[in-house]
Amino acid sequence: MRVLGVISGTSMDGLDVAVADLTGAESGELVMRPVGARSWPWPAALRSRLLALLPPASTTIGEVAMLDTLVGEEIARAAESINHEVASGATELVVSHGQTVFHWVEGQAARGTLQLGQPAPIVEAMGVPVVSDVRARDIAAGGHGAPLASTLDALALRTRPGVNAALNLGGIANVTVVPPTGAITAFDTGPASCLIDATVQEASGGAEMFDQDGARARRGSINQALLNRLLDEPFYALAPPKSTGRELFTGAYVRTALASIGLTLHPDDLVATLTELTARTIANALAPYDIQTVYASGGGTHNPVLMEALRRHLGATQLTTSDELGLPVDDKEAYLMTLLGYLSWHGLPGVLPGATGSSQGHVLGRVSPVTAERSVPTSLAIRSEPHQR
Template sequence: MLFIGLMSGTSADAIDAALVNLAGDDTEIIDYRQYPLEAGLQKSLRGINPSVSIEAVSELDGLLGRCFGQAALALLDANGTGADQVRAIGSHGQTILHLPWATPPRTLQIGDPNLIAGLTGITTIADFRRADMAVGGQGAPLAPAFHAWKFRSNRVNRVVLNIGGIANITILPCTPGEEVRGFDTGPGNTLMDTWIQQCMGRNYDEQGRWAAAGNIQQDLLKLMLSDPYFSAPPPKSTGKDDFNTAWIARCGDKIGSACRDEDIQATLLELTAASMAGAISTFSPATEEILVCGGGIHNTVLMRRLQS
């Protein structure tokens, strides 16, 4: 049975589109492609803040919905697959607000699924985060259900670490009946991405080279790691509403000492590695295997720090 999955992450630079065949316990990835978002749209998405008008957000909702629909059509065309062969499309949407600790909790994703369904003629399922919040969940992460289905072992205790804009882990005990847990560990790529965008105009730090040119500022790192989010027990989730350039600036102001831009990048990379490793050692001390996925795997410096 064929399905299409659509996703745009925290970086808001491209749409990930996957055509998959799900048959029983088997998963076949038929094709996976990235469709870059136009530079102006990227800038608009990254610029969403509380002062942006409802009209502007509504316009972006429609523009992004069309982009998602066009990505699905392009994926079908590339594989010679008809829309009538696809059972459904799952579209996460672009998160523009995620406040699980608010009263009431709230989250918002844009990328109108009605437009996706209209453009493709395929049943489209969306609004996953708000559906989870409606029954008492955090709204994120959503991947643990799939991780448990695909990667749980009856021999070893596993953790799946997903390094996206925000990093999350899924704890997969090997003992039958023991609960699967998943939560956000904190920033993945988001702080490093936003810092290099602000300082150098680049979308991301390729392979962590800029961070490697800097020196970790231990006082700043200690202050950052003291953020209450890192020690809070799961369930928990977070996003760019919590970890952003304003957060970096607040931490820097408290330290007071001047740092080179690359030193801050090196410190942000170390923060990312330390918070992920700390979450695993604290909340899943019996872990025997770690499976790592997400865009962060391409940051070789980050992966080395995580391993060490």
């Protein structure tokens, strides 16, 4: 089955789109053949409106409703274009993650999540079924709805010797710990690039969106007082599974931390400190598991200062990338969507029991079908029977 997957991560830098041929649902021996992947940037005005939704900002229900449609329409344009460019127009199923704008966590329990992106425009543009809203069912079943990459990670790493881990460096960092046998553990570790990006954007007045090649972090110096203050964040002490998002790790979060210890830092020193925070919290989170190899993916893999800091803190644990698994670092999350959609279409669980906190595996998402082939019935007879109110 040829499946097209679309996702936009917490960095909101654009849509990642991938096409894969998947087989094996009937036998249980899945095979994924990546066909190709592309990036599709958000239009500047739409991205600005999406960023303006993020906490602690306030908004209106009208703005949420409009953006839900506009995001769906943009996903439809991306899917239609890349379907022809990469898939020869032969896509049979689209899986749309949408854009996360809120992830509701209270203490150690996830209560809900919201991804914008109406599936109806995608169905209209593509003429094939669309699977969407892939996180909500896991949360309803007691899980965190994240990181759903645990399913792909477990299937890709289970046969490798020793205990291995997959790491995604997006806006938020998440890991999947995969032992040769036994339970899979998957959880968010904290910020990856979200705090760095927010700091760079503020310092540059929006001229820079991220720390290109880690240049600011390399120029700057780590401030130990601020680092110690940031490491006191209670989230890091929570036991997995756990999840978080930009609801907690905002630009205001950093300003509050600086104010609490009476510091004013040069932006480069602040970026260097936040880069060290990401590396330290990831390594601390993985320390209890005796990991042999970490396979990293996501935009953060292009930051050499972050990768150097990770190697330093991981010590004897080898750090490599998902490229070694046949999944390009920039495309892995989109290929994950193709897998989850394929599983849902065939009525198979999209999350492993216990991986994100739910005790059982469940079929994820909802399906928007294509236009019905049969016409509307011509009549409806209502035959009343005695009944009680």
